[in-house]
Amino acid sequence: MIPGQFVYHRPSSVAEAVGLLASLGEEARPLAGGHSLIPMMKLRMASPEHLVDLGGLADLKGVREEAGSIVIGATTTQAELIKSDLLANRLPIIRETALLIADPQIRTKGTIGGNVANGDPGNDMPGVMQCLAADYVLTSPAGERVVAARDFYQGAYFTALEAGELLTALRVPVPPAGHGFAYEKLKRKVGDYATAAAAVILTMNGGTVATCSIALTNVAPTPLFAEAASRLVVGTSLDAATVKAAAEAAKAIADPATDGRGTAEYRREMAGVMVARALAKAESRAKGT
Amino acid sequence: MDMSEIDTIPVTVTVNGRKVQRFVEPRTLLIHFLREELNLTGAHIGCETSHCGACTVEIDGQSVKSCTMFAVQADGSAVTTVEGLANPDGTLHALQEGFRQMHGLQCGYCTPGMLMRAKVLLSENPDPTEAEIRHGIAGNLCRCTGYQNIVKAIQYAAAKLNGREFQEAAE
Numbered sequence A: 001m002i003p004g005q006f007v008y009h010r011p012s013s014v015a016e017a018v019g020l021l022a023s024l025g026e027e028a029r030p031l032a033g034g035h036s037l038i039p040m041m042k043l044r045m046a047s048p049e050h051l052v053d054l055g056g057l058a059d060l061k062g063v064r065e066e067a068g069s070i071v072i073g074a075t076t077t078q079a080e081l082i083k084s085d086l087l088a089n090r091l092p093i094i095r096e097t098a099l100l101i102a103d104p105q106i107r108t109k110g111t112i113g114g115n116v117a118n119g120d121p122g123n124d125m126p127g128v129m130q131c132l133a134a135d136y137v138l139t140s141p142a143g144e145r146v147v148a149a150r151d152f153y154q155g156a157y158f159t160a161l162e163a164g165e166l167l168t169a170l171r172v173p174v175p176p177a178g179h180g181f182a183y184e185k186l187k188r189k190v191g192d193y194a195t196a197a198a199a200v201i202l203t204m205n206g207g208t209v210a211t212c213s214i215a216l217t218n219v220a221p222t223p224l225f226a227e228a229a230s231r232l233v234v235g236t237s238l239d240a241a242t243v244k245a246a247a248e249a250a251k252a253i254a255d256p257a258t259d260g261r262g263t264a265e266y267r268r269e270m271a272g273v274m275v276a277r278a279l280a281k282a283e284s285r286a287k288g289t
Numbered sequence B: 001m002d003m004s005e006i007d008t009i010p011v012t013v014t015v016n017g018r019k020v021q022r023f024v025e026p027r028t029l030l031i032h033f034l035r036e037e038l039n040l041t042g043a044h045i046g047c048e049t050s051h052c053g054a055c056t057v058e059i060d061g062q063s064v065k066s067c068t069m070f071a072v073q074a075d076g077s078a079v080t081t082v083e084g085l086a087n088p089d090g091t092l093h094a095l096q097e098g099f100r101q102m103h104g105l106q107c108g109y110c111t112p113g114m115l116m117r118a119k120v121l122l123s124e125n126p127d128p129t130e131a132e133i134r135h136g137i138a139g140n141l142c143r144c145t146g147y148q149n150i151v152k153a154i155q156y157a158a159a160k161l162n163g164r165e166f167q168e169a170a171e
C-alpha cells in the first residue's frame, strides 16, 4: 500500500507554512505526525496534491503555562505529552488519555494538533478538550482566531478549520488543584478506537460536587459535550440515583453507528457505563481516596 | 496537476552509523527506502497498516513504525535498524542473546521489530517490570510465541545490561 503522489513542502516558519497553505488552497494539507493522514492516503481516502510538513517548525512544539492556562503547541507528540511534568501536575487527564491512544510507536509520531484537527470521531483528545473547555488557536496569513473546542466540530471530518488555516496551539484552562478527573475508554484491544469513552473533570466541596464537566468520544459523528449530564451532578453527593440520571442524560445525546465495535444500542449503553465509571473515578480522586 | 512532473528530492539519513543520501519520490515510505534503496531487509513489512510493528526501527532514540512515515520526514535523522543492533565487535546485543537463549522467536517475522522496540524500551526504562514490558511491546504483534518467551528474552537482556544473571528458564 503506497500513498498517491504529492509535492512535498517543508516550511521553516509558521508564516511560511500558512502562506503555502493559503496559496495552495484545498489541494494542500498539513502533515503533522502522519498517523491518521498516511493511512488515509494509502487507502485513497485522502489524495492531497501538496503536503506541508510541520516537522521543521520548532515554534509549534512544547507545553508552557501562561496566565492560568496551559498552552500546548500543535506538533507536541503524544509521547511528549506523556513525559511532561507540567501536564502531569496540572492536567493529569491529558496524560491518562494519551496513554490510551494507540501504542508506543504511534505515540512517538502522533501529535495533539493532528489528533484534534483531524475531525475523526474516534480520536480521543477532542472530547477531552471539550471536557476541559479548551480553545484552539487557528492561524492564517490574516492573523489568529480562537475557536472553542466545544464549537469546533461540525460532523465527521468537518470542522471549523478553513482551507489555508493551521491549528497552531491549544489553550487549556487549568482546573483547580485537587480536582477529580478520569478518562474511561472501552476498547476491544490495544490500538483500537473507543467503542465508547467518557471524560470527566469535577471539583468537590466537602461531600458535594461544586463543578462538573462531562464529554463523550466516538458515540456520534462528533465528540459531545454532555451539558445536561454535567449540570445534573452539580450540588449532589454523586449518590447512585444521580449517577444513573447522568448516565441516562449522556445516553440521550449519543448517536452512535452500528459498526465492528458493536450495535448502536450497545455502544449507547456503553456511553452510559463509561460516564458512571468516570464519575466514580473522578470522585475518588477528588476526595484523595 | 500533472503528477508525472513530480521531482525526486534528496534525503540524507545516518543509517546504522553510516551517512547515506538518495533521491526519492516524496511518497516513498521509510520502510521501502530502507529495504529497496538501501537493501536493509531486516525491518519487515507485515500489515502495512500501522498495526503489527514488524517494520519498527529506531529514529533519534525513539521507536517508529517505518511503514507509516515518509522517508523525507526522516531527513537529517539517525536511523537504527536490526542490522545495526549487534555490538561493534560483532558479538550479539544482549537482546539478541536474550531472544536466542529464551526462545523468543519461532518464525522470526516479528523479531526485528520486537528487538528494535525492546532496545528503546530498555533505554527509557532499564529495569522494567513484566507489566511494563508487556505495555511497552503493545504495538508489536507476534503470531507464534504467545509473547511469554519474548517477555523473558527482554527480562534476560535487562538483567544482563544491569549486570545481573537472569534465572528463569525458557518455556
Ligand SMILES: Cc1cc2nc3c(=O)[nH]c(=O)nc-3n(C[C@H](O)[C@H](O)[C@H](O)COP(=O)(O)OP(=O)(O)OC[C@H]3O[C@@H](n4cnc5c(N)ncnc54)[C@H](O)[C@@H]3O)c2cc1C
Residues within 6 Å of the ligand: A029, A030, A031, A032, A033, A034, A035, A036, A037, A038, A039, A054, A074, A075, A100, A101, A102, A103, A106, A109, A110, A111, A112, A113, A114, A115, A117, A118, A122, A123, A124, A125, A161, A165, A166, A167, A168, A191, A192, A193, A194, B049, B050, B051
Ligand atoms: C493503528 C492506529 C491506532 C490509532 N489509535 C488511536 C486511538 O485510539 N485514539 C486516537 O485518538 N487516535 C488514534 N490513532 C490516530 C493517531 O493518534 C494520530 O496520530 C492522530 O489522530 C493524528 O495526529 P498526527 O499528528 O499523526 O496527524 P496527521 O496524520 O499528520 O494529520 C491528521 C489530519 O489533521 C490535519 N492536521 C494535522 N496537524 C494539523 C494542524 N496543526 N493544523 C491543521 N490541520 C492539521 C492533517 O492535514 C490531516 O488532515 C491511531 C492511529 C493508528 C495508525
Ligand code: FES
Residues within 6 Å of the ligand: B044, B045, B046, B047, B048, B049, B050, B051, B052, B053, B054, B055, B056, B065, B066, B067, B068
Ligand atoms: S508493517 Fe508497519 S506496522 Fe505492520
Ligand code: FES
Residues within 6 Å of the ligand: B104, B105, B106, B107, B108, B109, B110, B111, B141, B142, B143, B144, B145
Ligand atoms: S515469531 Fe513468528 S510472528 Fe513472532
